[in-house]
Amino acid sequence: MNEETESGARSNRFRTTIAAFIEARREAKLKGKDDDAGAASKYEYATWLADAARRVGQIQAVTHVLKATHPDARGSSLHVDPATLPRHREIGSHLLGEDYAEDVVGNAAALDVFKFLKLDVDGKRLLDWMQAGDADLMAALSPDSKLAKAWMEAFASLVREGAKPATHPMAKQVYWLVGEEPQDDSQYHLLQPMFSSSLAHAVHADIQDARFGDANKEARQAFRDKRPSDAPYRDYRNLVARKLGGTKPQNISQLNSERGGINYLLPSLPPPAWQADGRSSVSKRESVLEVFLWFEDVRRLTRALSDYLLSVQDKTGNKDIRDARDDLIKKIAEQLALFGVAIRGRYPAGWTRDGDCRLTRCERLWLDPERTELPLRDDPEHPEWKAGDEAFNAEYDHGDWADEVATRFGLWLNAQIRKAGLVTMALPELNHWVSHAIVDVAWPTPLRRRAKVEEIA
Known part of the structure; x- marks a missing residue:
């Protein structure tokens, strides 16, 4: 042609x-x-x-x-x-x-x-x-x-701009201080926030798909039936629908009319916090890792790692397999760091001084770092208190405890993988798990932790 x-x-x-x-x-x-x-x-x-x-x-x-x-x-x-x-x-x-x-x-x-x-x-x-x-x-x-x-x-010319943008008394406006003197009116800019209809339309489409789309319906039903599903399940909760235009949404805009005037508002919430329950109480446990499995996404990630290792155990290791494995380990290690932050945020400085605290020494140093900033307990009737505080501070400064925490994490992860049916996890694997552990330390130390054991029991 x-x-x-x-x-x-x-x-x-x-x-x-x-x-x-x-x-x-x-x-x-x-x-x-x-x-x-x-x-x-x-x-x-x-x-x-x-x-x-x-x-x-x-x-x-x-x-x-x-x-x-x-x-x-x-x-x-x-x-x-x-x-x-x-x-x-x-x-x-x-x-x-x-x-x-x-x-x-x-x-x-x-x-x-x-x-x-x-x-x-x-x-x-x-x-x-x-x-x-x-x-x-x-x-x-x-x-x-x-x-x-x-x-x-x-x-x-459907896409065009006016010669000079104009505001209106009915438009929302905000005076924004751009100088240093709030008493000087000339140091303010007058801003007019604009409603992004294109963004609202994209959000509306995603929420509608989550609520009524066939794929998400199947995933939601699997969630309710407690059945496994390969598809992700999305759910938008606590929504508010803001209706624009009343009975004539087309008077606002074309997309508003297509949405039936509905514009969803998402809930304004603080960042999610770990809710303590009977399993997550740590003060009377010998190790916080006893409850780490139940923290946020740890259980799912640990299961995913175990399933992956089981699926490739008969294959010769290659870079793709190692990278996929290390990506999952990294995500679990990131959860360990978040877990430490959550624990430290729940207790006041010096909480490990309580006589009922049974945590191992390294975990006390990890989870109660602000204890080192408290005054020493100088009580004539309890001279062991001051000695204990001095020893705690010295051990914290020495820093070996971080490797001990990482080693305990590696042993814990090994135990989880063994429970899934892999019985070949030995010292090389332990060292690999330990090297990925993220343990907060207040002074410069090597980023990659080292195992503090010679063999796996």
């Missing part, structure tokens, strides 16, 4: 797609009114395109919608390509990248023009082809090249 033939075929695809859309609009609007010749004439190909090119000026493609703040706000909405936004660690519109939904604001009666411009031809929207000035699309619009070009420019 030569270029001229291919160009004609593309132009025909454009025209066929446009004509089918206009015909569908005609059938929907004139159902039961076949004798209304005047109304039917509005849906002739050239007539409808001319009217659509006129009406496109009544709407605007945006990503941030002002009326979502207040329906009577009359200021500017904005179109900001998420890919151009600063890259922050926090969740925001910048994470949408190039895969984002454009919203439309303006006269709701002209929203059919946006639906027209979203028609897909050869993998791209008509709007994209309009903005690119595609010659085949121009030929499909009208044999009059000047008229076709004018229509294309009009349609391409």
Whole structure:
């Protein structure tokens, strides 16, 4: 097929797609009114395109919608390509990248023009082809090249910015101090937070998929039946639905109308905290590792490591196997560090001085480091208290206890793997587990811990 033939075929695809859309609009609007010749004439190909090119000026493609703040706000909405936004660690519109939904604001009666411009031809929207000035699309619009070009420019103007962005009394505004003198009004910037409709739409789609998607339904049922499932199970709890636009959500924006006016609000919660229960009480245990298995994600990760090692035990070790194994060990070791932080946060400094504390010495040093900053207990009736505090401080400064904690972690992990059916875990494996242990130490020591045993009992 030569270029001229291919160009004609593309132009025909454009025209066929446009004509089918206009015909569908005609059938929907004139159902039961076949004798209304005047109304039917509005849906002739050239007539409808001319009217659509006129009406496109009544709407605007945006990503941030002002009326979502207040329906009577009359200021500017904005179109900001998420890919151009600063890259922050926090969740925001910048994470949408190039895969984002454009919203439309303006006269709701002209929203059919946006639906027209979203028609897909050869993998791209008509709007994209309009903005690119595609010659085949121009030929499909009208044999009059000047008229076709004018229509294309009009349609391409759907994405535009006003000459000067404007705010409105109904828009929320915040005075932000940018100088050093809060008494000086000139040292404030007036900020107007904007509602990111594109981000709200992406969040809404993910929540709807989690609530009603077939894959998550199956995973949820498996969770309820306590059956294994390969699919992840997602659940959004404590949601609040903010309804925008009342009975006319289209007056806010097109995407708001598609969401039925519903915009989900996630709960504002503090970071999750480990909830103590009967198994997690540590003060009267000989080792905190007795309850480590029940901390957050440890049990799942330990089981995953055991299952993986069982699945590859008959294979010759290679880099991929070692990397996969070490990735799981690293995640368990990270849980060990978080576990230490959680324990230290639950007890006041010096809690290991209590006579009921049965933890091993190294674990006391690990989990009660602020004890070293307390005054020595100088009680004539209990001289052993002062001696004990001095010995504790000296041992903490020496630092060997960190390797002892890491070794206990390695022995614990070995025991978990043995329970799963692997009986070949020996000294090399123990040293490997120990080297990954993350134990907080207040003074510089080697990052990789060393085992403090010569053999495994």
